[in-house]
Amino acid sequence: MAMGRLWRRGWVAPLLGLLLGCSDMDIDDFAGRTPTLVLEEYFAGRSEGWGIMQSRFGTLQKQFRIEAEGVWDEPAQTLRLTETYRFDDGQVDRLEWAILRQEPGRYEGREPALVGTASGRQAGNAFHWVYQRRSPVADGTRLGFDDWFWLQPDGVLIARASVRRFGLEIATMSVFYRRLDR
Template identity: 50%
Template structure:
């Protein structure tokens, strides 16, 4: 799948518009072989500064085993279709591209576990705007180039 495949799809997904404001999300994680691992909820809030082309986004993931993971993003819109992001547990920068109803995001992040340990995973995220207030997300998590888990989630603007 390539971002260009979505160039003519609608509604058009603009990351900075969708994530501006409050959102709620729900999702699941499946293992490499398709076994259910967990479910989670997401509370998110973003503020887009159009003058600086910057989205400040906070996401709080609450997993069914009781642990949480908080991501505090600074996302810069570099062009109509290109974005880069920073977050404290990301190695380097997250790189993203948008076309039509889709957004693709790639990065490596140290993910905290319930016991406080962290494991570094490569992420390839896909977001698809379903309607103006609903988005579907899919993430492939890799370790040493091998997919180890898949995450699926839905976000709704509230």
């Protein structure tokens, strides 16, 4: 059946929605949930994390550890955050974030490998972060990231990232953080 006939019959939009995937979560749904996540407070100081990367079909691709260190600059309203990812295959990826708090609950991020800027929103115990980044591997392919963070009791931070290439989810990352300085 030709694409035009599929489009006219209303099949293309739902099919694309399934293929591209989309999140039904809205950051405002987390307003009032506790403990409250304040990004610049959580990541000021040292923290560490552990995570896995899975293919779009759930196959384990990589495991990794994260070392993070952040400094909150109150006058500039900027969190400077360095994250070093060490993957089980020997790959190391270092991110040097400058995250600007624009207004309560809204953030903008810059990092040398980004394409443009990152955009983030916070409500209750959640933070949603969206950006495009050039792949740390040699080809430098653009990857889209749709990250969600949720603060849990006892200072555990859970993160899940959807990694996309050409609009299709190619992997997910699950990460667990804990702060070291507190």
